[in-house]
Amino acid sequence: MKSLLLVAHGSRRRESNEEIAQVANSLCEQVQDQFECTQHAFLELAEPSIPEAIEQLISQGATEVLILPYFLSAGRHVHEDVPGIIQAKQKEHQNVTMHIAPYLGESEDMIALLAKLSTHGGSKV
């Protein structure tokens, strides 16, 4: 069973964390032909944590977990913190295959998405 885990930074603002949950819900529908289960997790400041979400996916039967980092730049979180947590969980669960997808900011479609946003015209300040 393949599962997708959207990992975001986490915020002190409840609304920001709820936005992530909504993104994960919408993504779930979009990828349901590839992943039987989609979950979200936060690196810090909010729950579920990444280890908690991975444990939950495994208890639901996940044998493969793809981690999708919802981060814009390749800082310490993307290079060290998230991979470190995943590596520790991978050691604990050697019968589960864990992979990390490219982080959001690395997407080749980002420029086209921004270009489209810029055709919106925007709101007067």
Next chain:
Amino acid sequence: MKSLLLVAHGSRRRESNEEIAQVANSLCEQVQDQFECTQHAFLELAEPSIPEAIEQLISQGATEVLILPYFLSAGRHVHEDVPGIIQAKQKEHQNVTMHIAPYLGESEDMIALLAKLSTHGGSKV
């Protein structure tokens, strides 16, 4: 003259800020039929600041500036800090029209972009 200003949070890591400059460069090429000039700016921790970048665009002849917030969630930065800075600059330069585009995380194309990233398969941890 229409100008586009990509506004990011800014980081203590030089590399993260350089990533933003690269995004703005790539975006510049993509939108050159709509905007004669594309610049980037940081809310904090890095330069140029938003006021500095707006002053530069105006000194280059900008009469319209569209601000594109490179933020994933609608926190205080998106709701208050960035609009507050833009409003102050708008008051100073009443002959320049300033608009704010939807922030990145609000893009209707975000889910499709994430779905595509999740087809990548990812790297083994």
